[in-house]
Amino acid sequence: MSELTRDDVAKVARLARLHLTEEELDRFTGQLAQVLDHANDLRALDLTGVAPTAHPVDLGTVVRADEVRPGLVRDAFLSAAPQPEDGRFAVPRILGEEP
Amino acid sequence: MNALEIAARVRSGERSAVSVTEEALTAIAARNGELNVFVHVEGESALERAAAVDAAVAAGRDPGILAGVPVGLKDNLCQTGVPTTCGSRILSGWRPPYTATAVERLLAAGAVPVGKTNMDEFAMGSSTETSAYGPTRNPLNPTRVPGGSSGGSAAAVAAGMVPVALGSDTGGSIRQPAALCGLVGIKPTYGLVSRYGLVAFASSLDQIGPLARSVADAAASLEAIAGHDPRDSTSLPGPAPALIAHLDQGVAGRRIGIVRELVEGADPEVVAAVAGAAEVLAAAGATLSEVSIPELRLGLSAYYLIAPAEASSNLARYDGVRFGLRVAGSDITEMYVATRTAGFGAEVKRRIMLGTYALSAGYYDAYYGQALKVRTVMIEAFERAYASADLLLGATAPSEAFALGAKVSDPMAMYLSDVFTIPTNLSGHAAISVPFGSGASGLPLGVQLLGPARSEERLVAAAAVVEAGRGVPGA
Numbered sequence: 001m002s003e004l005t006r007d008d009v010a011k012v013a014r015l016a017r018l019h020l021t022e023e024e025l026d027r028f029t030g031q032l033a034q035v036l037d038h039a040n041d042l043r044a045l046d047l048t049g050v051a052p053t054a055h056p057v058d059l060g061t062v063v064r065a066d067e068v069r070p071g072l073v074r075d076a077f078l079s080a081a082p083q084p085e086d087g088r089f090a091v092p093r094i095l096g097e098e099p
Numbered sequence: 100m101n102a103l104e105i106a107a108r109v110r111s112g113e114r115s116a117v118s119v120t121e122e123a124l125t126a127i128a129a130r131n132g133e134l135n136v137f138v139h140v141e142g143e144s145a146l147e148r149a150a151a152v153d154a155a156v157a158a159g160r161d162p163g164i165l166a167g168v169p170v171g172l173k174d175n176l177c178q179t180g181v182p183t184t185c186g187s188r189i190l191s192g193w194r195p196p197y198t199a200t201a202v203e204r205l206l207a208a209g210a211v212p213v214g215k216t217n218m219d220e221f222a223m224g225s226s227t228e229t230s231a232y233g234p235t236r237n238p239l240n241p242t243r244v245p246g247g248s249s250g251g252s253a254a255a256v257a258a259g260m261v262p263v264a265l266g267s268d269t270g271g272s273i274r275q276p277a278a279l280c281g282l283v284g285i286k287p288t289y290g291l292v293s294r295y296g297l298v299a300f301a302s303s304l305d306q307i308g309p310l311a312r313s314v315a316d317a318a319a320s321l322e323a324i325a326g327h328d329p330r331d332s333t334s335l336p337g338p339a340p341a342l343i344a345h346l347d348q349g350v351a352g353r354r355i356g357i358v359r360e361l362v363e364g365a366d367p368e369v370v371a372a373v374a375g376a377a378e379v380l381a382a383a384g385a386t387l388s389e390v391s392i393p394e395l396r397l398g399l400s401a402y403y404l405i406a407p408a409e410a411s412s413n414l415a416r417y418d419g420v421r422f423g424l425r426v427a428g429s430d431i432t433e434m435y436v437a438t439r440t441a442g443f444g445a446e447v448k449r450r451i452m453l454g455t456y457a458l459s460a461g462y463y464d465a466y467y468g469q470a471l472k473v474r475t476v477m478i479e480a481f482e483r484a485y486a487s488a489d490l491l492l493g494a495t496a497p498s499e500a501f502a503l504g505a506k507v508s509d510p511m512a513m514y515l516s517d518v519f520t521i522p523t524n525l526s527g528h529a530a531i532s533v534p535f536g537s538g539a540s541g542l543p544l545g546v547q548l549l550g551p552a553r554s555e556e557r558l559v560a561a562a563a564v565v566e567a568g569r570g571v572p573g574a
Contacts, residue, residue: 009452016411016455017418017432018448019440032453034511039400042469052471053478055303055333056289056527062332076196082425089420092431 004033102168102262102316106209109167112156116149116167120211123169126260127213134236136254138174139182140214145169148211155209163209164343165323170205171255171264174215175222176307177296178202181212185298186220186230186248189442190423199296200331201265201307201324208323216251216264220444221414222272222300224248225516228507229446236503237280239542243500246276246516252310253280263311263320267297269304270402271496271520274532277310278495278545281534283317283562284310286520288552289527290335292321293328301409302333304402304524314533314566318342318559325555340555348560351384353489355561360395361493361519361547369494369544372536376546377492379568380561390488394480397473398522403514404457404470405525410447411454417442449510478526485551490561494519495545499538523549531558533565 009029013020020028078084083091108114124142131137155162172178175185177195184190202212219229227235227250235250237243238258245254249266253276256264266273268286277284285308292307299305309320325339355377362373381387419425419438426441428434443451457466484491496516506513523530529552532545546565550558 004456008456012452012455012459013448015459016448016451017435017439018443018451019436020448024445024448028449028452031449031510032456035403035453035514036456036466038511039404039466039470042397042400042404042473043465045397045469045473047469047472047476050472050475052468053474054471056478056525057333057335059290059333059335064329072197077421080193080196081421082419082423091420092428092434094431 004029004036100262101313102165102311103319105168105262106164106166109152110156110161114167116152116211117146119167120145120149120169120213123213123261126258130238130258130260133241134238134254134258135217135233136235136251136258136260137171137214138184138186138217138232138251141181141212145211145213148206152209152211163207164319165205166209168210168263169213169261170210171214171216171252171261172202172212173218173249173252173264173266175218175267175298176202176265177298178212181215183215183298184232185222186218186232187442187444187447188231188424189417189438193423195296197296200293200328202296204324205265210323213261216249216255218251219248220447221298221410222248222267222269223410223446223450225271225275225513226506227251228503229444231444234503237500239281240500242502243542244279244503246279246496246500248272249310250276253277253282256280256282256310256312263309263316265307265324266310267305267307268524269301269406270524271517273308273310274520274530274545274547275496275516277532278534278543279500281543282310282312283314283534283566284308284532285317285321285555286523286530287321287325287555288335288529290333291325291553291555293331293334295328295330299413301406302413303409304406314559314562315343315346318346321555340553342555342559345556345560346563349383350380350561350564353385353557353561354487355380355385355387356390356484356488356491357387358395358491358493359389359391360393361491365494365497366499366538368499368536368538369497372544373492373494373546376535376565379565380492382568383564388488390484390491392480392484394477395522398477398525399514399518401470401473401477402521402525403453404466405474407450407454408457408467409454411451411458414447414451446510474525477522481522481526481528481551489550490554490557491549493547493549495532495547499540499542499544519547528552529555529558531562533562535565535569
């Protein structure tokens with residue numbers, strides 16, 4: 001069995017910026033443990049010395065010529081945002097208390 | 100009517116692109132309420148585009164190989180100004196300010212996009228039931244799922260609304276719905292089609308490809324969208340393969356391996372379909388042999404660590420700042436949490452958490468790191484198989500289309516729907532699903548042909564042989 005606990009799931013949800021109800025915590029713990037149990041067949045393999053593959057195509061670092069050319073329009077992106085303001089993305093207060 | 104027939108008539112002036120588009124819009128209106136195939140219909144701009152195609156023909160210009168062909172676009176493909184939701188509440192109302200390269204190339208070939216098709220939320224699912232906009236039903240039997248995650252694209256073609264639709268395939272999301280809806284679906288070699296403008300799920304696995312009623316239509320559509328794109332740094336160099344030119348090349352002298360691990364555990368009708376397709380290929384001059392690639396059994400486990408890990412990183416961008424939904428919070432962290440909690444559905448949350456866990460300190464080596472090594476092992480196993488086979492043959496999905504609701508509460512059962520398609524995504528190779536045979540309740544089945552990187556020419560030639568042979572008695 002996977003060692004995944006309810007506390008692990010609560011911690012992962014916090015890291016992923018998700019709020020789970022008590023009922024969801026119970027349900028997701030069981031479901032995620034089931035998937036991790038299935039993955040235990042991988043953990044049991046001895047793959048010492050095998051190189052990892054993070055990507056199927058090794059194209060190296062792709063660079064283009066450093067030329068000025070038109071890009072995407074700032075205002076088009078801003079207008080698709082929930083709260084554009086003065087050419088920026090407005091968000092709730094980040095630092096400190098209200099002035 | 101098939102895409103290439105439509106294009107031929109539009110190009111010769113025999114039919115107008117506008118009348119073809121009107122027909123498609125009528126077909127959508129007739130069944131979309133029942134089947135929930137399109138989440139957005141783009142009628143007005145489609146008719147304008149069709150009129151431009153007709154004007155080009157009248158002026159003596161050639162509008163392209165897909166002239167006047169109505170196409171559906173999976174709702175994770177961006178088209179400027181057209182709503183793109185990825186089947187998620189978190190992107191509701193978002194209109195992208197740019198167009199995906201694959202869509203641009205369809206437009207350049209004269210195609211007419213008529214709207215966005217429903218999909219599992221962020222392409223996470225195998226039944227199109229995780230969409231925030233409700234499930235899509237299978238046009239061949241509306242009590243069944245169309246497969247997923249490109250289930251809307253598959254249903255759009257199967258219902259006769261459009262002859263071709265684009266989907267995306269991260270673990271089988273083009274091939275499995277193609278099989279469940281009786282269509283041809285291609286997962287191209289990784290990097291053959293630009294991912295620019297495709298909303299990312301798992302970036303090392305995602306590929307855009309076509310779903311169509313015929314091998315020829317799928318091949319023509321892939322040829323139109325493939326080829327190098329400087330806007331995608333993982334795009335392969337070189338032009339699109341000459342797929343149409345290879346359609347009638349046949350399989351004489353080809354060595355084709357029937358892969359035990361890509362058949363085992365499937366319904367008896369599926370096993371019989373693969374055997375039937377093998378007979379058709381052998382009768383056409385291919386040499387068939389049975390092969391075993393035991394490493395493929397590791398694919399499902401590796402995939403359900405790698406894809407969620409990449410997704411947890413890719414979906415971190417949905418934070419209520421730059422796109423779509425924002426739910427108010429007293430500070431920025433509360434705003435992030437409120438937005439993501441309200442915006443994502445259960446399956447997306449499961450995968451984000453699974454990926455976050457697999458990447459977290461203390462578990463990284465045991466889960467994600469080990470899965471990446473398994474990926475290497477699988478690629479090497481495929482390479483050994485391709486040393487003595489030109490193509491491989493197996494099933495696409497373990498069963499015919501299943502009932503709506505049958506697997507929604509059991510994620511592991513749903514994940515097993517992709518057990519035969521996942522290995523090709525992990526290897527970055529190419530595969531095609533072709534309809535062949537039928538299941539216990541008479542619904543279509545698909546067989547899958549697999550090939551190494553850039554084997555699409557060979558694959559469409561073999562698929563055309565299977566397609567031509569599916570009416571043979573006993574098949």
